[in-house]
Each structure stands twice: as C-alpha cells, then as structure tokens.
Amino acid sequence: MEFLTIIQVLDSTxxxxxxxxxxxxxxxxxxxxxxxxxxxxxxxxxxxxxxxxIAFASGNVWVGMLAGIGASLALSLVHGLASITFRGNQxxxxxxxxxxxxxxxxxxxxxxxGQGGRTPTLQGAARFEPVHLPGALTRIRDIADANPLMQVxxxxxxxHTIIVYISLLxxxxxxxxxxxxxxxxxxxxVGENPAAVDTAGISVVRLRYMSVLICGVLCxxxxxxxxxxxxxxxxxxxxxxxxxxxxxxxIFAKWKPWNALYACLLFGLLQAIAVRFQNIQIGEVTIPVQxxxxxxxxxxxxxxxGFIGKAIPPRAGGEPYVKER
Numbered sequence: 633m634e635f636l637t638i639i640q641v642l643d644s645t646x647x648x649x650x651x652x653x654x655x656x657x658x659x660x661x662x663x664x665x666x667x668x669x670x671x672x673x674x675x676x677x678x679x680x681x682x683x684x685x686i687a688f689a690s691g692n693v694w695v696g697m698l699a700g701i702g703a704s705l706a707l708s709l710v711h712g713l714a715s716i717t718f719r720g721n722q723x724x725x726x727x728x729x730x731x732x733x734x735x736x737x738x739x740x741x742x743x744x745x746g747q748g749g750r751t752p753t754l755q756g757a758a759r760f761e762p763v764h765l766p767g768a769l770t771r772i773r774d775i776a777d778a779n780p781l782m783q784v785x786x787x788x789x790x791x792h793t794i795i796v797y798i799s800l801l802x803x804x805x806x807x808x809x810x811x812x813x814x815x816x817x818x819x820x821x822v823g824e825n826p827a828a829v830d831t832a833g834i835s836v837v838r839l840r841y842m843s844v845l846i847c848g849v850l851c852x853x854x855x856x857x858x859x860x861x862x863x864x865x866x867x868x869x870x871x872x873x874x875x876x877x878x879x880x881x882x883i884f885a886k887w888k889p890w891n892a893l894y895a896c897l898l899f900g901l902l903q904a905i906a907v908r909f910q911n912i913q914i915g916e917v918t919i920p921v922q923x924x925x926x927x928x929x930x931x932x933x934x935x936x937x938g939f940i941g942k943a944i945p946p947r948a949g950g951e952p953y954v955k956e957r
Contacts, residue, residue, distance in 0.1 A: 635780055635783065636775070636776060636783055636787070637908075639783055639784060639787045639788050640787060640908070641901070641904050641905065641908050642788055642901075642904075643787050643788050643791070644900075644903075644904035644907060644908060645897060645900040645901045645903075645904040646788070646792060646796055646897075646900065647792065647796060647862060647900075648862075648900040648903045648904055648907075649896045649897050649899060649900025649901075649903075650795060650796050650799045650854075650857055650862075650900075651676065651854040651855075651857050651858050651862065651871075651874055652874055652877055652878050652881060652896040652899055652900060653799050653800075653802075653803070653892065653893060653896040653897075654795075654799050654802070654850050654851070654853050654854035654857065655672045655676060655850070655851060655854045655874060655875055655878035656878040656879075656881045656882050656885070656892045656895070656896050657799075657802055657803070657806050657850050657889065657892060658672060658675075658846070658847040658848075658849075658850035658851045658854070658878075659672055659847065659878060659879055659882045660806065660810075660882060660885075660887060660888075660889065660892060661806070661810075661819070661843045661846045661847050661850070662843050662844055662846075662847040663823065663882065663887060663945065663946060663949055664810065664819055664820050664823045664843065664887060664946060665819050665820075665822045665823050665839060665840050665842075665843035665844075665946075666822055666823040666824075666826060666840065666946055666948040666949050666950070666951065666953070667711075667712075667715055667716065667722060667840055667843060667844055667847075667949075668722045668723060668726070668945075668949055668950045669711065669722070669726055669844075669847060670722075670723055670726025670727055670729075670730065670879070671707060671711055671725070671726035671727070671728075671729030671730055671733075671875075672726075672847075672851055672875035672876075672878055672879060673730050673733075673871050673873065673874065673875025673876060674707060674726075674729040674730035674731075674732060674733030674734065674875070675703075675704040675707045675708065675729065675733070675847075675848060675851035675852070675855065675875075676704070676851050676854050676855040676858065676871045676874065676875055677730075677733045677734065677737055677855065677869070677870070677871045677875075678700075678703045678704060678706075678707060678733040678736065678737055678855065679700035679701065679703050679704040679851060679852040679853075679854070679855025679856055680700065680737075680855035680856065680858045680859040680866050680870055680871065681703075681737040681740065681741055681751070681855075681859070681866045682696075682699045682700050682702070682703040683696040683697050683699055683700030683703075683852075683855060683856035683859050683860055683866075684696065684751040684754060684859035684860060684865055684866035685699075685740075685741065685744060685745070685751050685866065686698075686699035686700075687699075687754055687758045687759065687859075687860055688751055688752050688754055688758055690758075691756070691757055691758050692757055692758065693754075693757060693758055693759055693760055693860050696758065696856065696860055697852070697853065697856040697860065700852045700853075700855050700856040700859075701848070701849055701852030701853065701856070702852070703852065703855075704848045704849070704851045704852030704855060705845060705848040705849065705852065706848075707729050707732075707733065707848065708844050708845055708847055708848030708851075709844075709845075709848075710725075710729065711725050711726065711729060711844060712840070712841050712844040712845075714728075715952065716837055716840050716841060716844070716952070717837075719952030719953075719954065720952075722950050722952075723950070730875075734869065737749070737866070737868070738868050741866060741868075748868075749867075749868045750865060750866055750867045750868065751859075751865045751866040752865065753864050753865045754859075754860060754864045754865055755864070758860070759860045759861065759864050760793040760794060760795060760857075760860050760861035761793065762791045762792060762793055763790070763791070763792060763793065763794055763797070764790055764791055765785070765789065765790040765791075767785070768785055768786040768789075768790035768791065769782065769786040770786070770791070774786075775787055793857070793861040795853060795856075795857045795861055796861075798853070799853075799857075800893075802850075803889050803890060803892070803893045804889075806889040807888075807889040807890060810889065818834055818839055819839055819842075819843055820946075822836055822839045822840060822843075822948070823946030823947070823948055823949055824946055824947050824948060825947070825948065826948050826953040827953075830953070830955060836953050836955075837953075840953075851875075854874075855871070858870055858871065858874075873929065873932075876932065877899055877928055877929070877932050878896070880899075880931070880932040880935045881895035881896050881898075881899055881935075882895075883935055883943045883945075884898075884935045884943070886943050886944075887943075887945065887946070898931075899928050899931065902927040902928045902931060903927075903928055905924065905927070906924035906925045906927060906928075909924065
C-alpha cells in the first residue's frame with residue numbers, strides 16, 4: 633500500500649470520526665453527571681435536519697448550525713424534564729426521543745421542501761468548506777508528487793472543515809473542565825454521590841441540567857457537521873446509528889475524554905477502510921463490501937458484550953435523585 637493511500641485513509645478517518653467524537657463527548661458530560669442518554673442519535677438527527685434546512689433558507693451555514701444546536705437543546709430539555717424534574721426512566725426517555733426525531737425530521741423536511749424527506753443540496757456559504765492551512769498543497773497531482781512530510785501536512789493536517797479542528801480541541805478542553813475545575817469536580821460528584829453534593833449545599837438538579845444542556849450543544853454541532861460539512865444536505869436517517877456507536881465508544885473509553893478520542897478514531901478508521909476498500913483480497917479469499925461496512929457495528933456489539941474488559945459507569949448513573957427531607 634502506497635504511503636499516500638495510507639494518509640488518505642487517515643484523512644477520511646478524521647472526517648468520519650468527528651461526529652462520533654462530538655456525540656461521545658456529549659454523552660460523557662451527561663453520563664458523568666448521572667444522566668444516561670440513549671437519545672444522542674435523535675438529537676443528532678434533528679440537528680442535522682434543522683441545520684441543513686435553515687442553512688439552505690438563510691444561505692449561511694453558521695445560522696444553520698445555530699438552528700441545529702437549538703433543535704438539539706429542545707430535545708435535551710425534554711430529556712431533562714422527563715429524567716430530572718419528573719424522575720422518569722432515563723432509558724425510556726432517550727428511546728422516545730429517538731423515535732420522535734426519526735419521524736419529525738422526515739415529516740418537516742417533506743412539508744417544507746417536498747423532496748421525499750430530504751433537503752435541497754447546499755452550496756457556497758450554506759455549507760462548511762475545507763480550511764487550507766498556509767503552505768498546504770490543494771491539487772491532488774501536486775500532493776502526489778510532494779515529499780512525505782508535505783503529503784502529511786497537505787492531505788492529513790490541512791483541508792478539513794473548521795468543525796473537525798474544533799472537535800479535536802474539545803478533547804483537551806473537556807479533560808480540563810472535568811478534571812481540573814471546580815465545576816468538573818462537582819459534575820463528577822453528582823454522578824457518583826448526589827446526596828453528598830446536596831449535603832454540601834450544591835444543587836444537584838442545576839448541575840444535571842447543565843450537563844444535559846452541554847450534551848445538547850455538542851449533539852447539535854455533530855448533527856450540523858453531518859448535514860453541512862460531511863454531506864451537503866439532510867437525508868432520511870442520515871445519522872445511521874452513529875449515536876449508538878458513540879455510546880459504545882464512550883463505554884470503550886471508560887468515560888474519559890482522551891480515551892474517547894482514541895475509541896472514536898478506531899471506529900472512524902473502520903468506516904474509512906470500508907469506504908476506501910470495497911473488496912479486500914486476502915489470498916484467494918475476497919472479503920465482501922457488506923462485511924467491511926458492518927465492521928463498526930460488529931465492534932459496537934463486541935464492546936457492549938463486555939469483551940473489552942469491565943467498564944464501570946458512574947455509580948449514580950441512571951438513577952433519579954430524590955432529596956431527603
């Protein structure tokens with residue numbers, strides 16, 4: 633395999649792992665505060681639809697992304713009301729959000745645009761364009777003729793949309809917030825022992841709502857990325873299970889930001905290989921493309937089955953907090 637081909641696969645890995653990383657960090661903040669969120673998929677899906685629709689209508693991708701974040705925050709508030717205020721079952725609330733988003737996205741998109749539940753193709757300022765760093769080559773022929781260092785810089789480091797770079801910066805930022813700040817300490821304490829936090833005079837409800845809202849913002853960015861950067865329109869069920877893969881990556885990462893990055897890059901690599909190599913020949917055996925495309929989902933099942941070792945979630949995760957009187 634040529635060096636440039638490897639670089640191109642890694643380039644695709646970064647692009648494909650970005651929505652997974654954003655959703656994984658979203659689940660990290662929520663679950664560290666004790667709120668399990670199966671609804672990552674639904675939030676991303678609704679954000680993708682609204683971001684594409686508003687970006688097309690306004691001609692401004694940033695306005696579209698704000699609309700997507702707003703849609704995701706609305707579902708986050710619904711989940712917060714159900715699981716925090718009314719102390720409902722968090723898993724059922726998340727599943728309901730997924731069903732709601734799956735139906736409402738197609739209904740609204742069809743009502744607005746009449747294109748079978750999809751939005752028109754985004755062009756120009758209505759979508760995120762690649763950012764070419766100073767000195768980077770942009771033509772494929774020039775990159776192919778360049779030296780290995782320039783190929784890495786031009787193909788792997790440069791040429792991504794701004795959201796890819798933002799998602800990578802969010803990893804150290806999330807680590808710093810969770811493990812180096814008072815807010816992060818309290819957030820983690822709420823997920824482990826909310827009664828102790830309440831005894832210290834800190835509002836458990838407020839902290840959990842803050843974590844749910846952070847989750848909504850990150851899911852909104854992930855959905856906007858799918859519809860306005862990775863693709864140029866919204867199509868039905870375009871998240872394709874990425875929310876569930878992000879949850880599996882979160883378990884694989886044992887609820888730690890840096891591990892989340894590595895886990896999402898692994899899933900992204902499997903997706904990139906499936907896209908790049910449709911049929912892989914090993915000796916006389918040809919691996920079918922369907923198996924390659926199923927690899928990320930197979931890995932998800934393997935992780936959830938516990939083959940990667942015991943992953944211990946926050947002790948108070950999934951449990952509504954009832955204040956003692």
